[in-house]
Amino acid sequence: MKHKYGYTKDGKVFRHAFLHHEEIQIGIVKTTEEEAIQYFTKKYDVLSEKINIIEKKISEATNKGSYLLQLIHIKESIQKYKGLGDFIRVYEKIELLEKYLKEIISINKEKNKEAKEALIQELSTLIDHQNDIKHIQKNLKDIRERWIKKGDTFPYINAEYDRRFLSLLKAYYTQKKEYNATLSRTFYENKKKYKEIIEQIKHIQKKGKNKETIEQVKTFQRNWKTIGKVSIKDKQHLQKELQKVTDFFFIKDTQKQKNSTPNKTPSIHINKNIISNDLNRFDTKDNTDRIATKKTYFVNKKTISFPKIKEKLE
Numbered sequence: 001m002k003h004k005y006g007y008t009k010d011g012k013v014f015r016h017a018f019l020h021h022e023e024i025q026i027g028i029v030k031t032t033e034e035e036a037i038q039y040f041t042k043k044y045d046v047l048s049e050k051i052n053i054i055e056k057k058i059s060e061a062t063n064k065g066s067y068l069l070q071l072i073h074i075k076e077s078i079q080k081y082k083g084l085g086d087f088i089r090v091y092e093k094i095e096l097l098e099k100y101l102k103e104i105i106s107i108n109k110e111k112n113k114e115a116k117e118a119l120i121q122e123l124s125t126l127i128d129h130q131n132d133i134k135h136i137q138k139n140l141k142d143i144r145e146r147w148i149k150k151g152d153t154f155p156y157i158n159a160e161y162d163r164r165f166l167s168l169l170k171a172y173y174t175q176k177k178e179y180n181a182t183l184s185r186t187f188y189e190n191k192k193k194y195k196e197i198i199e200q201i202k203h204i205q206k207k208g209k210n211k212e213t214i215e216q217v218k219t220f221q222r223n224w225k226t227i228g229k230v231s232i233k234d235k236q237h238l239q240k241e242l243q244k245v246t247d248f249f250f251i252k253d254t255q256k257q258k259n260s261t262p263n264k265t266p267s268i269h270i271n272k273n274i275i276s277n278d279l280n281r282f283d284t285k286d287n288t289d290r291i292a293t294k295k296t297y298f299v300n301k302k303t304i305s306f307p308k309i310k311e312k313l314e
Helices: 033-060 064-080 087-128 133-149 155-205 211-224 232-259 265-282 287-303
Strands: 006-009 012-015 024-028
Touching (some): 012 033, 064 087, 133 155
Antiparallel strands (some): 006 012
């Protein structure tokens, strides 16, 4: 039985040759020739519909290039595909879609190339600001994340761009290691200078407190401010140590001033004695004297400072 795109013979189903694909046997006749032809025609329709669905997805997708491999796989499978239909039309449609996707991918690769060149330059410029470690660390993370998100560029330069980017990163981490080592040495030397000042002040303590030793301590305090940075932990500890040893020369003056402040307590005791005597007289006088004394007491109360008397007057 003949068909536009194939035929049946001796209980077998054949597909005609097309383009560069040879004629092939695609199946056998299981019931009738008509049903066999109809079955393989439907198989072709399934393939044709599949291409239409992919075409629609490509038109709607953001990442269109992801469909390229799927189309190439379908095109390669056509050579042995078991179906009867217009494979030339399917083949040509696949090639048009393939060409379209390759153009888009090429444009994207060019954009990726430009973006990666910019990132390499940005990284190189950033590393030049070696003194600002916090600034570098913050922006370095952002640059690396953007690099990872960028797709590949053209094969002939993709490896070269990766090499340049990784080389800059390696150079930065080497410089960072050296910088941290230098900083640690600086911190160590500064810490020694601070501790030397503390020890010298301790030595001066043995000479006692006088005008000469106080001036020497003040000089050390001025020198302290010129030494430089240490770690935050060491800074807090050293400041406490300095405060502790310098208090010997300065805190006592303040305490002495406090001790020299007139004490008002005696006047309060005197007032209490006066009041106590007045109260005692209440019990020894007659009613007339007691009333007069009370009046005098309450007048004096307004002018004399004394603590509250809890005892109830009778």
